[in-house]
Amino acid sequence: MLELVNVTKTFNISGNKEDERTALDHINLQIEPGEFVTIIGGNGSGKSTTLNIVAGSLIPDSGKILLNGRDITKIPEYKRAAYFGRVFQDPMKGTAGDMSVLENMEVAFLRGRNHSPIKWGFKEKDKKFFIEELKRFDLGLEDRLNQKVGVMSGGQRQALTLLMATMRNKPTIKMMRRDYILFSGLPEEEARKEFDSFYDEKKLVLDEKLKTASSKEEKQRYKNEFEETIRNKFDLTKQILLLDEHTAALDPKTAKKVLELTDKIVRENQMTTLMVTHNMKDALTYGDRLIMFHLGHIILDVKGEEKKKLAVDDLLKMFEEADKKAESK
Amino acid sequence: MPYIISVILNILTSGLPCCLLALGIFITYRLLDFADLTAEGSFLIGGSFAIALIRLQVDPFLATLVATIGGALCGYLTSVFYTKLRIPKLLSGIITMTLTASIAMLILGMTKNGSIFTNNVTLSSSDYTIYSVFYYGDPMYRPLIKTGIMLGIVVLVFIVIYFFFGTEYGMAIRATGMNEEMGRAQGINTKRASIIALVVSNALIGLSGAMFCQDLRSCDIKVSSGFLVVGLASILIGESIFGKRSFKNRLISIGLGAIVYFIIITVAIELGFPTQLKNLLYAILIAIALSIPLIKLLISNAKKKKESKQYA
Incomplete structure (x- = not known):
């Protein structure tokens, strides 16, 4: 189980007190193993900050992050990576453009392991597994294994990143x-x-x-x-997948494909998933729990039947109400 | 020995040490995306360590090894400035480069009685370098032996580097250099990866400096000036002529690029270009090498135009 306990994060770039912006205000959140959570919210509502804090790219000002009851707040990002797969909004960020599809997958496969300076990085026996994985999710990259990722389209890169974020070699x-x-x-x-x-x-x-x-x-x-x-x-921790608006930079058709792929991978591997999106329809269609952020607070948290009953209009209404409330304060 | 052969050997004896220099710069500049100005500093440290220790009657191979380690330490220093003190990349390199000049003077000063530092040391005829240890037989063949030894070292180092960057750790370093964010997300300690890349890079440059100065049989604290440009130009020339399709292809390109660079310089000087204006030549070369992609584009565009006219 992943827990956020009283997490607060304030950004202050200029150093002036009046420029301070609270991204997260004493957030408490518990996510059950295997839960697929979609997160929505306006700009600056704290949804991406939450993901970054969970992954370790940001350190909270106060509060704790617990993984299966273990405090991981102070563990650096690269050490946490064994447990968290990430896909970013920018398709360029998730893969190394100058390396081939296979090399990228091998790097991902070594996630959470010590990188040996003697062992040959690329292993023939892994190749078979990679090809199977590419076929299983129908990425259409089986024949382009040695192609550099840099020449591929944003959609393909994002799909590959997704696959890379969800596979990991069994720990020794x-x-x-x-x-x-x-x-x-x-x-x-x-x-x-x-x-x-x-x-x-x-x-x-x-x-x-x-x-x-x-x-x-x-x-x-x-x-x-x-x-x-x-x-x-x-090895209690099944991996946790963190998706930060990972389809926002893609055209609608590709975005839909990547989303369907996401759903398939998440369901097949029963992964705990946090998916940030700004598309309310997607947030309602996918996942089994929905959380809405507003100015650093959680203003909505629904799951199961309750979530199924919601429509985009309901969400919009809630947004507007929250905005009004904030303004009247 | 025929004139042309001695010219070729001259090109190789200057070019081969620079293959390692270019390889070192390639690791930081291309693989790590770190414009590392330490290079000239570690080149000087390598040269001064080698010459000073040989002057003090240390075994030349041991002296070369120490010179390589000296270069590695320069790289480590830069990485400490960058990762620990959070000084920007460019400035970290400049700081190390600046302080190496003084250190080189102190090291060279060890060889002279009565003075703490000196600018210039020349080996005496009784001192052995890694080349002259193997000088047997007719003195005529000496340049040939020297070139052979250099070639052996360079090929060996290139093979080691090729395999190192193919290992799990090497792959992690390459991924980090291309995309630091991805590196961290894939569980790579990106700070440590940059430290190791900087250390390896500058160790190679130190070795290159040691080889170069032993060829000169002297070391001056100005010996390294201009060599950053030499290394960069070698990489650019190599990549634009011999391509950069795969990692293996890139390494070969760099090695050959350094040789081509010295062929161009030698030809220019043989044709009467004043040696005092060498730096001007270097600058022109690097500008041309950098604009080759544009020239290639223009040529291919012109071809396309021609073709489309034919079909029109």
Whole structure:
């Protein structure tokens, strides 16, 4: 579960008190695992700031961000990246234009891993997986694997970024241990002890089993089972997808395609998703919860049946009312 | 030895060290998108370390290694200015470049009794450089041996660099350089990536300076002036002549670009261009190299016009 507790963020570029602009004013928000949340709001309402704070590109002035109960407020952006996939509004921002489709995917696949200075970056066995992924979501890029991303259209780049943001290599045991110690809100020593004792216990069982195993395949199966047990216990975080108006720069037809792709990927992987959009229709069509921001406050938070009943006109009305209220203050 | 061969060897002995210089500048300027003015500083540090240590009877290979590390330290210093003190890229490089001049004077000064610093050191005939260690047989073949050693080092370094930028970490550095925001979003510690790229780049430039000065058998604190332009021009000439389709292709382009650069300079000087005005020549060359894309565009446009007229 992702939680924002009392998060406040103020921007002040010039340094003068009167130029201060409150982007988020004591925001409290809880997002359940697997929830697909759409976020709307006017300019400067705080919707993008929320995403940036969750991802770690911005640090809140006060308040906390909790991931499965773990405080991640102070963890730098690049370390959080293992858990958050991001797609930006600008199609140029999500991919490296001078690298090929495969290279870009490989970089994304290494997200959250230590980048080895010795191991060859591009692996043949990953290529197969990448091609399968490209085919699965029908991106039409299977034949353009070695093409530089820079020559592709905005829509294609955005679709690729989306795919890159949602795939990740399974974490190794070493990685899980590192991340558990880092992210588990528990005192470091305690987290380490918990992980190691569980690991040792299961390892003993594995060793016993390996002794009785007769064939190579059986041994491999036991090893896989062992890894799976560890993963089930410690890799609690399914990835969270952060979409920041990711279709705003595309033409309507392409935007629709990318949105449908988004929906498909999110549903298939059951990803927790935060999608900022300025298109109210999209916000109503997609997702199972809708949040509306206004001047740093959440003024609407609906899910399920209640959300289905809403129409664009209702949302517009709420916008206007909120504006009037703000003005009368 | 025929005149033409000695000219070719001359071109290669000046061009080959500059291949490494150009490669170093390529890493920062092209891969990291960091206009790094440290280059001339680390070139000087490399040259002065190598010459001073050899003068002090240190093994030439060890001296060259220390020179390379000296260059790497210059890169590290710039990266500290940039990442830790948040000084803009251009100024970080300028600060390092400025302070290396004084450090080079101190290093060169170590070789002279009674003075703390000096501007100029020349090796004596009994000092061995990484080239002269291998001088056997007829002195006529010395330039050939020298060129061979240089070529060996350059090829080796290019292969190592090619593989380094193909590794997981190398790929992360390339992605960071192209798109820092993407780098962070993909879990790359972009600060550390820039530090490592700057260190590697300036280590290469330090090595280049060490090779160049050992060829001259002397080091002067003005030796590095103008070399930033040489490196940049090599990259631009190489890319516009030999292309930049893939990473491998780009590396080869840079290596050949440096050689072509020195061919042009040598030809110009052989044709009677006054050597005192060398910098003017450098500037003209870089301006031409930079405008090649425009010239290519004009030519292709002219061709299209011609074709469309034919069909009209």
